[in-house]
Amino acid sequence: MVFLATGYQMVGVLIAITLVMVVVMVLLNHFLSPKRTGAIKESTYESGVPVVGSARRRFNVKFYIVAMIFLLFDVEVVILWPWATLFHQATTQPEQFSKTAMTVQDSPVWAMVQQGAVGKEFLLITLAIFIGVLLIGFIYEWKRGVFRWS
Amino acid sequence: MNWSQYINALLPEMVMMLAGCMCLFFSFAAGRPDRPRRWAPPFALLATAGVLVLSIFWRNQPVNDPAFVEFSGVLVTSLSHYLRLLTLTIGLVLILVNWYQGEADEQGEYFALLLLAMSGVMLLSVANDLILLFFAIELISVPTYVLVAISRTDVRAQEAAGKYFFLGAMAAALTAYGLSLLYGAAGTTLMSGDPHALRELLATGQVSTTPMLLGILLVVGGLCFKIAAVPFHAYVADVYQGASAPLVGVLAFLPKLGGFAALVQILGLYSWGHWPLPLQWALWGIAALTMTAGNVLALMQTSVKRILAYSSIAHSGYMLIGLLVGPGADQSAFDDGLSAMFFYIAVYGVMNLGAFAVLSALTSGGNEPDELQQLNGLSKSQPALALAMAICCFSLMGLPPTAGMLGKVYIFSSAFSAGSASGWGYGLIVLAVIGVLNSAIGAAYYLRIVGQCYLETSSSTTAAVAPTRGAVRLAVLVCACSMLVWFVCPHDLLREANRATASIASPTISQSSHTAKPPIYNNKTFPTQ
Numbered sequence: 260m261v262f263l264a265t266g267y268q269m270v271g272v273l274i275a276i277t278l279v280m281v282v283v284m285v286l287l288n289h290f291l292s293p294k295r296t297g298a299i300k301e302s303t304y305e306s307g308v309p310v311v312g313s314a315r316r317r318f319n320v321k322f323y324i325v326a327m328i329f330l331l332f333d334v335e336v337v338i339l340w341p342w343a344t345l346f347h348q349a350t351t352q353p354e355q356f357s358k359t360a361m362t363v364q365d366s367p368v369w370a371m372v373q374q375g376a377v378g379k380e381f382l383l384i385t386l387a388i389f390i391g392v393l394l395i396g397f398i399y400e401w402k403r404g405v406f407r408w409s
Numbered sequence: 410m411n412w413s414q415y416i417n418a419l420l421p422e423m424v425m426m427l428a429g430c431m432c433l434f435f436s437f438a439a440g441r442p443d444r445p446r447r448w449a450p451p452f453a454l455l456a457t458a459g460v461l462v463l464s465i466f467w468r469n470q471p472v473n474d475p476a477f478v479e480f481s482g483v484l485v486t487s488l489s490h491y492l493r494l495l496t497l498t499i500g501l502v503l504i505l506v507n508w509y510q511g512e513a514d515e516q517g518e519y520f521a522l523l524l525l526a527m528s529g530v531m532l533l534s535v536a537n538d539l540i541l542l543f544f545a546i547e548l549i550s551v552p553t554y555v556l557v558a559i560s561r562t563d564v565r566a567q568e569a570a571g572k573y574f575f576l577g578a579m580a581a582a583l584t585a586y587g588l589s590l591l592y593g594a595a596g597t598t599l600m601s602g603d604p605h606a607l608r609e610l611l612a613t614g615q616v617s618t619t620p621m622l623l624g625i626l627l628v629v630g631g632l633c634f635k636i637a638a639v640p641f642h643a644y645v646a647d648v649y650q651g652a653s654a655p656l657v658g659v660l661a662f663l664p665k666l667g668g669f670a671a672l673v674q675i676l677g678l679y680s681w682g683h684w685p686l687p688l689q690w691a692l693w694g695i696a697a698l699t700m701t702a703g704n705v706l707a708l709m710q711t712s713v714k715r716i717l718a719y720s721s722i723a724h725s726g727y728m729l730i731g732l733l734v735g736p737g738a739d740q741s742a743f744d745d746g747l748s749a750m751f752f753y754i755a756v757y758g759v760m761n762l763g764a765f766a767v768l769s770a771l772t773s774g775g776n777e778p779d780e781l782q783q784l785n786g787l788s789k790s791q792p793a794l795a796l797a798m799a800i801c802c803f804s805l806m807g808l809p810p811t812a813g814m815l816g817k818v819y820i821f822s823s824a825f826s827a828g829s830a831s832g833w834g835y836g837l838i839v840l841a842v843i844g845v846l847n848s849a850i851g852a853a854y855y856l857r858i859v860g861q862c863y864l865e866t867s868s869s870t871t872a873a874v875a876p877t878r879g880a881v882r883l884a885v886l887v888c889a890c891s892m893l894v895w896f897v898c899p900h901d902l903l904r905e906a907n908r909a910t911a912s913i914a915s916p917t918i919s920q921s922s923h924t925a926k927p928p929i930y931n932n933k934t935f936p937t938q
Binding site for chain 2: 266398399
């Protein structure tokens with residue numbers, strides 16, 4: 260049998276232990292716990308102000324669109340942040356920057372760093388493409404009237 | 410290597426995506442409702458033709474510098490050139506068939522999504538990295554979900570889009586899980602072309618075999634959804650019936666082409682002909698079941714679109730035979746299963762598109778015809794369209810004088826000639842026999858369509874030709890003619906398909922001289938047999 264695992268027995272042991280633990284916990288709880296019940300104890304736990312209606316109602320679709328756009332620009336900033344840090348290093352301390360990039364040996368950028376192809380120009384162009392794509396999307400949303408709340 | 414070379418390698422894909430983005434803006438130039446300006450289809454056609462010309466020029470400039478492969482996860486092979494040209498050429502016909510789709514102020518989005526799905530197939534053809542591969546598969550899939558939803562203002566289209574999306578998301582999850590297992594097994598996402606890539610690590614026994622096999626099986630499962638193979642075929646009939654006929658031409662071609670291209674890349678991680686037995690027989694079973702299920706289920710349908718949907722499942726089964734045969738020993742037309750498969754998928758794309766284009770050119774009470782009765786006596790009222798339908802059906806059936814017959818001959822003969830020689834025993838020959846029997850079953854329902862057109866008398870329910878559908882009729886003409894022309898002279902297409910698989914039989918840069926990079930995982934040992 261060529262496809263049987265060796266070296267994965269520990270995974271099997273882990274799964275077995277997990278299953279046993281779950282069963283033991285539930286059974287112990289069942290046998291050991293005191294069984295004193297009452298109307299208040301049986302009711303569902305709730306906190307906060309009393310609800311005014313069901314939360315499962317229709318929302319205006321605009322909320323979802325705004326949420327999606329927010330997410331888009333939020334993620335954009337998340338990507339910009341490490342970029343800005345690296346770009347600062349690449350402009351002010353280029354030697355330090357190549358050293359940093361060189362230490363990431365399994366990074367695909369490594370071969371390019373070796374050839375000196377990764378520098379501030381590289382960072383600038385990649386970011387320009389990224390922002391450009393987002394800009395096209397932004398103009399599209401704008402013209403589609405997504406930002407007009409009426 | 411300098412900047413221009415990095416950009417050159419991906420220029421067709423970049424231009425295609427840019428064209429897709431620009432296409433969005435035609436929705437704002439739609440004009441007044443009473444005088445709509447439909448500029449998106451001509452723009453999409455021009456852009457596709459432009460990228461096609463670009464790709465033809467680019468095919469002689471392979472960028473196979475190892476540093477580039479490593480940097481970008483992009484490997485441009487002869488297969489990439491073939492897939493690019495095939496996508497773009499058939500893409501031109503796809504755009505013609507879809508010319509009148511969508512309201513004027515939605516056409517921008519419609520054609521933008523179409524162009525993006527096409528660029529997804531192109532990106533898949535050059536992907537040499539698991540992450541890029543997954544991204545490209547999703548770039549094909551996600552636009553098609555939206556296209557199904559906006560193709561018709563019909564509750565059935567919404568239902569079809571919902572089913573397609575949720576099942577597609579499940580398939581994507583399977584694929585992603587499989588890819589993560591591959592990464593876990595090898596510690597790299599690079600697929601080939603480097604001493605530390607998956608294929609090379611696997612060849613030298615540095616990869617843990619069980620997660621590798623499990624991962625590949627999961628990825629194959631996810632891709633079975635894209636190519637509509639058993640057991641992930643159930644969505645096909647509902648989705649094809651819900652979507653509009655021109656769009657079904659897209660759905661039956663682009664995801665399928667992408668799925669097969671990805672299968673070739675993923676299964677190519679093992680050296681061809683030396684797959685683990687479970688994988689080999691799993692694919693054998695999938696191929697046999699897909700052919701049989703597609704053909705038998707098609708027999709029970711009364712809707713033309715559902716018949717063609719199940720027939721597209723059956724055709725996936727035939728193509729899987731070619732995939733199982735793999736590249737032939739001496740690259741001749743009759744024993745190279747992969748080039749037979751890539752020949753077949755080109756022929757299949759055109760003949761299937763032709764059948765759906767005929768449906769798109771017809772109308773029945775404001776809708777496209779769906780029931781078989783609506784084709785009654787079409788040969789009297791619309792002789793040209795009926796003839797085109799008959800040619801496409803004969804081709805799907807595999808009868809001469811159409812290219813579909815050659816496709817089947819190449820696929821089955823490759824299985825017969827490889828069957829006795831390889832380690833399969835008679836497995837491949839049995840599979841080819843199942844395939845031939847299935848072609849005979851398939852004849853029954855294709856002949857029903859042709860029979861409705863030619864033998865029945867027309868009635869009040871017979872579909873009439875839709876007014877002002879010039880582009881669709883042109884596409885019908887192109888599809889029907891190319892079926893006849895490819896039967897007479899298939900050499901060019903066959904040579905292209907042969908050249909495409911040459912890089913699979915003998916990978917160009919797998920023995921790379923690029924050794925400057927120290928081995929990353931040399932301090933780890935993997936449990937291997």
